[in-house]
Amino acid sequence: MPAPGVPSGIRGPPGSDILYGAWRLDAVTSTVFPAPSGHTRNPWLREALAAERSPGPMPGLAGDTTVDVAVIGGGYTGLWTAYRLTEHDPSLRVAVFEQDICGGGPSGRNGGFVNAWWDEIATLVELFGDDGALACARAVAASVHDIGDWCERHGVDAHYRRAGMLLVSTTPHHDGRWVSDVRTAERLGHPDAYRALTVEEVAARCRSPRFRGGAHMADGATVHPAHLVRGLRRVCLERGVAIHEGTRVTRLRDRSGPTVRLTAVSDAGTAEVRAGHVVMAMNAWTAGWSPFRSSLLAWGSYMVRTEPAPDLIASELGWTGGESIIDARFSVHYLHVTRDGRIAIGAGGGTPGFGGRIGRSFTDDRASAARAGDGLRWLFPALDEVAITDAWGGPIDISPDHLPRFGTLPGGRVHFGFGYSGNGVAPSHLAGRILAGLVLGTDDRWTRLPLVGRRTRRFPPEPFRVLGARVLRAAMVRREDAEEAGRRPSRLVRELSRMPRRLGYRLGPSD
């Protein structure tokens, strides 16, 4: 029986969302500025699939089934959770349902930044106090390290490299944006976790005519994102996790009964899954599900990648230490050098999806991909001759305070984790521990983190959500573009860019 007041069924978005090019592998295109890869696979995933010896796509669910735990989503969050569950109890029947292939979503297409949260520590203190903030920051820092150790232990060559992350200012308006986080880390007893750098110290790590001062976060690494997610898939399969690819879950029912019933749709037809527990690990797609529509915004994020140019990167930029770099914009540029000497760079921009729909604007938006390419040219004019060979995009899940949220729906059997806001590689490793703990009912240092069971501000209903988000985000980008170009943004643009903070969201510039 459903508990009083608990709606029994929850639904996903209507079936019009796109998949990421199911099963198609296309040849690498090499043009001066390529269109985003849209429905074809992005280059990280192409490389990982080409190198793979593990089985090809796992067949979709062909008939009704019963499992102990059903995990919806075959990205990092879902696979880390499945992995932790098998670690706790190898006899558990765990099944992962993935509408595409594992890693077909952002876990196989992100920027490869594996970051701790020392650069968010002041916000964490505001939200959770000193102890809560420290617990979160230490847990994510541990994940940065653990991912590397895990790769080594399981023979997953995900190009893991731990060289820290640089935050750089590219305009006087952004100078010192790191100061409160640096001071807070120091006050909390972690002076080396996040250290301010002078202009010269930044230049010693990477030369750009745009870079000013900055800060260095020691707990930062980079990975080849698709090798990591496909490695996780391989290890989960070896541990007996049932993975059903090409299988979309469209509905959950009886979430307060002894088993939750899931409707799963694949090429093989529609089937019913009965599960003792369900883990919703759907990232931006969560925004389309009824209990979470006002809890997050699905937004597009785009990247480009250059041809290999290791010698030029070394001689012109002196960028040989392996640090990842972000600038201090809210519509951030994030970049790192890959093992084969390419620069991969992404840029905030993109557009929101109406009502949580993930449509073509998340993969085919040329203008947003061009922003990432323009960012590269602007930051490193010395690399003008280096060709951009790939462009792609994907959805990110923006939460009202830019931090993830974990919990369990009334009824106690459906658990969720989302809201990484485009910074999920390290936190999704932590999510695996949290979500496995919620399923198993353990009370430990992960399930006690203040990220679990918290409430956040809600976004307004549609159409105000998408319209407001578009207008305010456009204002932020215009303001930051103007500031970088040395122009003063109009008063209207400045006021609009500050509006999210005034409305109580931790999004956008605060000054």
Ligand SMILES: Cc1cc2nc3c(=O)[nH]c(=O)nc-3n(C[C@H](O)[C@H](O)[C@H](O)COP(=O)(O)OP(=O)(O)OC[C@H]3O[C@@H](n4cnc5c(N)ncnc54)[C@H](O)[C@@H]3O)c2cc1C
């Ligand atoms: C372009 C880009 C760059 C990024 N760069 C970085 C970065 O450098 N560092 C960083 O930390 N983060 C980055 N991110 C964010 C990061 O990729 C995510 O936070 C992380 O991958 C989240 O993992 P996940 O498993 O929760 O989500 P996903 O990888 O999105 O996995 C969710 C899966 O659920 C599946 N799914 C959804 N609905 C259903 C359904 N109904 N039934 C079955 N399956 C379903 C989807 O197909 C998807 O594969 C970036 C994201 C993008 C798009």
